[in-house]
Amino acid sequence: MGGVNHRIWLLSGAFLLAGCIPATNAPAPASRPAPVEEEVVRGDIFGGDVVGGDARPTWTLKPVTTNAVRVTASAYTVRPGDTLRAVGEMSGAGSEALAIENDLTPPYTLRPGQQLRIPAGLYHRVASGETGIGIAAAYGADWGEIITVNALNEPYILRVGQRLRLPSDARPVQAGPVDVGARAAAFRLDIDDIATGSQPALAASGKPTAGTTAPRKPVTTAIADPAYFTGRFEWPLNGPILARFGRIAPGKVSDGINIAAAEGTPIRATANGIVAYAGDQIGVYGGLILINHGSGWVSAYGHAGRIDVKRGQSVRMGDLIGRAGATGQVQTSQLHFQLRKNRIPVDPMKQLPPR
Missing domain, CATH: 3.10.350.10 (LysM domain)
Known part of the structure; x- marks a missing residue:
C-alpha cells in the first residue's frame, strides 16, 4: 500500500520564500513516523515516461555546487x-x-x-535553478530540517544568492558540482519534500510562473501559489475505503486513505489549485499527482494508471486529472489520497463531505 513518508533528496527542479527575508513563525516540521514501506527511486527518475502521457521530464535537473562556508559567531x-x-x-x-x-x-x-x-553555522549560497531538495542531497542533509533551521514558509521558493543555513551535521557529499540525477538511486522520495523543496530558485527580481489551464509542456520554473482557496474539498472518486488515515500496524502510520476503484475510474481534483507534480517517477506511488490549493493545503493522488495533467496546470474542483490504476506498490486498482496542511498530513475523512 502506498502513502506514507518516503524520502527524497534528489530533485533539482523547490514551493518561494516570500522576498529574501523570511517570517520567523515557520510551521513546525511534520513528524516522520516509520514508513509502511521504503522505495528506492530508480536512477532514470527524470527520463521515464509519464503514465499515459509523454516522455518529457517533470523537472529540469540542476547540479548543485557545494559552496558552503562556515561562519563563526x-x-x-x-x-x-x-x-x-x-x-x-x-x-x-x-x-x-x-x-x-x-x-x-x-x-x-x-x-x-x-x-x-x-x-555561527554552515551557509550555502543558492545558485540559479537550484532547489531545496537538491541542496539537501548535495550536503547529505534533511530538507525538513533545513526548512526549520531557516524558518522557511510557504510557498518555499528560494532566491538566487540567498544563504541557506545547513544543519550542524551537514557535509558536502563531494567537492564541487554534485550531479544529483546521477546519484538518484541513492535517495528516497517523500511527498513533503516534493511539495516544499522541488521548485527552482528565482532571481531576486524574478516572479514565479502563474498557473495556466492548458500548458503545452510541463513547467520547469517556479510556480506561483493559487490566488485563493475555496475552503472546501470534494471526493476525488467514489469507492470503498481500503485503508484509513493513521496507525495501521505497530510502528506503521498511513498519511492518507486508500479508495478502491476499478481501473480507469476518473480521478477528479478535490478542489481548485495548481498541479505541483505529475509523473510516475516515484516508485512506491506509481502515477502520482500533487495539487497545491493555496493557504497551505496540498492534495496527493497516488497509484494512477493514467495522468491527464501537467505540472503548472490550473485545475478546478471536479476536473478530470487522471484515471485509477494499480501502479506503484499495490496489487489491485485503487487511489491513495492525501491532504496536507502546512506540511502536516491530516485525515481526509474529516475534510471531505460525509457520504
Missing part, C-alpha cells in the same frame, strides 16, 4: 548606510539568518551603532 556594529542585506553578504550568514537571530521585522531598518549578532 560574532557581533557587528552597524555603520551609517548599512543595510541588512549588505551586512548579511559581508558576514556570510545572509540577511535571513541575521533577521532571525536578531528578532528583526520588516522593513528591517538598521540604526548606526546597533549591535547585530552574527549566528
Whole structure:
C-alpha cells in the first residue's frame, strides 16, 4: 500500500520564500513516523515516461555546487548606510539568518551603532535553478530540517544568492558540482519534500510562473501559489475505503486513505489549485499527482494508471486529472489520497463531505 513518508533528496527542479527575508513563525516540521514501506527511486527518475502521457521530464535537473562556508559567531556594529542585506553578504550568514537571530521585522531598518549578532553555522549560497531538495542531497542533509533551521514558509521558493543555513551535521557529499540525477538511486522520495523543496530558485527580481489551464509542456520554473482557496474539498472518486488515515500496524502510520476503484475510474481534483507534480517517477506511488490549493493545503493522488495533467496546470474542483490504476506498490486498482496542511498530513475523512 502506498502513502506514507518516503524520502527524497534528489530533485533539482523547490514551493518561494516570500522576498529574501523570511517570517520567523515557520510551521513546525511534520513528524516522520516509520514508513509502511521504503522505495528506492530508480536512477532514470527524470527520463521515464509519464503514465499515459509523454516522455518529457517533470523537472529540469540542476547540479548543485557545494559552496558552503562556515561562519563563526560574532557581533557587528552597524555603520551609517548599512543595510541588512549588505551586512548579511559581508558576514556570510545572509540577511535571513541575521533577521532571525536578531528578532528583526520588516522593513528591517538598521540604526548606526546597533549591535547585530552574527549566528555561527554552515551557509550555502543558492545558485540559479537550484532547489531545496537538491541542496539537501548535495550536503547529505534533511530538507525538513533545513526548512526549520531557516524558518522557511510557504510557498518555499528560494532566491538566487540567498544563504541557506545547513544543519550542524551537514557535509558536502563531494567537492564541487554534485550531479544529483546521477546519484538518484541513492535517495528516497517523500511527498513533503516534493511539495516544499522541488521548485527552482528565482532571481531576486524574478516572479514565479502563474498557473495556466492548458500548458503545452510541463513547467520547469517556479510556480506561483493559487490566488485563493475555496475552503472546501470534494471526493476525488467514489469507492470503498481500503485503508484509513493513521496507525495501521505497530510502528506503521498511513498519511492518507486508500479508495478502491476499478481501473480507469476518473480521478477528479478535490478542489481548485495548481498541479505541483505529475509523473510516475516515484516508485512506491506509481502515477502520482500533487495539487497545491493555496493557504497551505496540498492534495496527493497516488497509484494512477493514467495522468491527464501537467505540472503548472490550473485545475478546478471536479476536473478530470487522471484515471485509477494499480501502479506503484499495490496489487489491485485503487487511489491513495492525501491532504496536507502546512506540511502536516491530516485525515481526509474529516475534510471531505460525509457520504
